Amino acid sequence: MNETAASGVPRVGRSDGAPPTVARPEEEPRRTAPLSVLVGTLQSAQGAILPAIFIAFSTGSSGLLIGLAAGFALAAIGALFSWIAWRRLTYTIRAQDIRVESGVLSRSARSVPYERIQDVSLEQSLVPRLFGLVAVKFETGAGGGEDLSLSFLREEQGEELRQLVRARRDEAESGATPGAPVTEARAEEPAQPLFTMGPRRIFTFGLFEFSLAVFAVLGGLLQTASSFVDFEIWDPDIWQVFFEDQADTVAALGPDAQVVSAIAGLIGVFLIGSATGIVRTFTREWGFLLERTPRGFRRRRGLFTRTDVVMPIHRVQGLKIGTRAIRYRFGWHGLRFVSLAQDSGAANHVVAPFARMDEIEPIVEASGFHLPDDRTDWHRASRKYMFDRALIEAATILLLGIVAWAIFLAVLPDWSDVVLGAALILSGLSALAQVLGWRYRRHALDASQIMARGGILSPKSQIATRLKLHSVEIAQGPIARLRGYATLHLGQAGGIFAIPGVPVARAREVRRLVLDTIAATDFSQLESQQAA
Numbered sequence: 001m002n003e004t005a006a007s008g009v010p011r012v013g014r015s016d017g018a019p020p021t022v023a024r025p026e027e028e029p030r031r032t033a034p035l036s037v038l039v040g041t042l043q044s045a046q047g048a049i050l051p052a053i054f055i056a057f058s059t060g061s062s063g064l065l066i067g068l069a070a071g072f073a074l075a076a077i078g079a080l081f082s083w084i085a086w087r088r089l090t091y092t093i094r095a096q097d098i099r100v101e102s103g104v105l106s107r108s109a110r111s112v113p114y115e116r117i118q119d120v121s122l123e124q125s126l127v128p129r130l131f132g133l134v135a136v137k138f139e140t141g142a143g144g145g146e147d148l149s150l151s152f153l154r155e156e157q158g159e160e161l162r163q164l165v166r167a168r169r170d171e172a173e174s175g176a177t178p179g180a181p182v183t184e185a186r187a188e189e190p191a192q193p194l195f196t197m198g199p200r201r202i203f204t205f206g207l208f209e210f211s212l213a214v215f216a217v218l219g220g221l222l223q224t225a226s227s228f229v230d231f232e233i234w235d236p237d238i239w240q241v242f243f244e245d246q247a248d249t250v251a252a253l254g255p256d257a258q259v260v261s262a263i264a265g266l267i268g269v270f271l272i273g274s275a276t277g278i279v280r281t282f283t284r285e286w287g288f289l290l291e292r293t294p295r296g297f298r299r300r301r302g303l304f305t306r307t308d309v310v311m312p313i314h315r316v317q318g319l320k321i322g323t324r325a326i327r328y329r330f331g332w333h334g335l336r337f338v339s340l341a342q343d344s345g346a347a348n349h350v351v352a353p354f355a356r357m358d359e360i361e362p363i364v365e366a367s368g369f370h371l372p373d374d375r376t377d378w379h380r381a382s383r384k385y386m387f388d389r390a391l392i393e394a395a396t397i398l399l400l401g402i403v404a405w406a407i408f409l410a411v412l413p414d415w416s417d418v419v420l421g422a423a424l425i426l427s428g429l430s431a432l433a434q435v436l437g438w439r440y441r442r443h444a445l446d447a448s449q450i451m452a453r454g455g456i457l458s459p460k461s462q463i464a465t466r467l468k469l470h471s472v473e474i475a476q477g478p479i480a481r482l483r484g485y486a487t488l489h490l491g492q493a494g495g496i497f498a499i500p501g502v503p504v505a506r507a508r509e510v511r512r513l514v515l516d517t518i519a520a521t522d523f524s525q526l527e528s529q530q531a532a
Helices: 035-058 060-088 126-130 155-174 199-207 213-225 236-252 255-285 325-329 357-366 383-411 413-440 478-483 504-519 523-531
Strands: 002-004 010-012 090-093 097-102 108-113 119-124 133-139 148-154 192-196 289-293 296-301 306-311 316-322 333-343 346-355 442-445 449-454 460-465 469-475 485-492 495-503
Touching (some): 035 126, 060 097, 090 155, 119 155, 133 155, 199 255, 199 346, 306 346, 333 357, 383 413, 383 478, 383 495, 413 449, 442 504, 469 504, 478 485, 485 504
Antiparallel strands (some): 002 010, 090 097, 097 108, 119 133, 133 148, 289 296, 316 460, 333 346, 442 449
């Protein structure tokens, strides 16, 4: 018995009750969902709103009609281009690769072999979600500009395409015959929740995400408005007159009123920044859920733009645990996976953005790593490295302070001593920070992984598996060679792992142990076990 999926991919039924297999004939080019044209039209109409408003306010008494006409014209042009782009975009699922052809005036085609695809993720922004559409993104690990994307498919088509590409990728990695049928993965996979964030946790997270991005948005709107109305945002005379008027108003107030006004202004900025951070956090992290599935870690999040990403366990190259100064005092941390795939343009996947360490530990263990404990043999950086860093930082700040002191001595001599004193204080504080930072900068190597820590106010940790390191490089500059320490550069796919200030003898020992581990491992058997 034969059956055909909703996406048009032919399947062959099995008489023994096993999952259906996907046939392997050369596929015909297919288009994305026709509703993609409607989504493009609505997005074009959305982009035409602001220009239409500005045109309406800048063209006199008949501005409303002209603005509406301009808005409709822009939306119509956008709809036309959306339809043409949809007609010219095709994708073909072939035995060894996936091919995407696009372009209106100039035709382009890209074929990506399945073994190069790190993962397939689904993304839904607000408008496509209303129509049940998803964007399918094929992540190759070569950067966002090199990845493939199909916008848009129906939800069931997107999920089926993701399962199919993953199955063929696994087949390509295992060396199976390209012409053989591939057993399609079941859409419903048992999953174990590892971490989730409800509204209360997201609100708390938002309180620590202070942001003044709203002022940048207002500045962008003003700059756009200057193209339609008689207002130059970068004209210094306008702002000089504005601030002079405000200064006169403040000067007319009494001292008490000035203090109250200053405090009220700071409170207003704090409230605006906090509200912006809360809104941004809710839109980004709403419905955050991390699950452990047979294929790896599945993470879903987003209010207006919903993302669905699966990270295979064997592709997790390392871990990063970080925090910030204020949230660290309340015991909050964040966990990221270092992976070849991209996560919203970043090289690392956020799997627990705002969590306690007891919530992070199960995720770390599920990924095949472990956190350091009391038995971990930590090694600090070289004392010579600490002294050299403190001296260089202090000397640099002091030199810049002397240059500033000379300038002020010629221009504003009354302030020259203040500038020199500030430079001396900053120089001393910088040297003290280097000394304190040395106490917290350390690394450790155990039987399976290498770890590094650093930071005073906002400590950060990085962990990598010895087996997944590609290389170990010992780098020394002129001062480091003279003083007997080096920087360890650990070759890690998808990330950067460097340990500075390691004594040369210790650096050579770490390199020998890591390379011995790599040389003694049969990676063909290891990869098949991890993929299974």
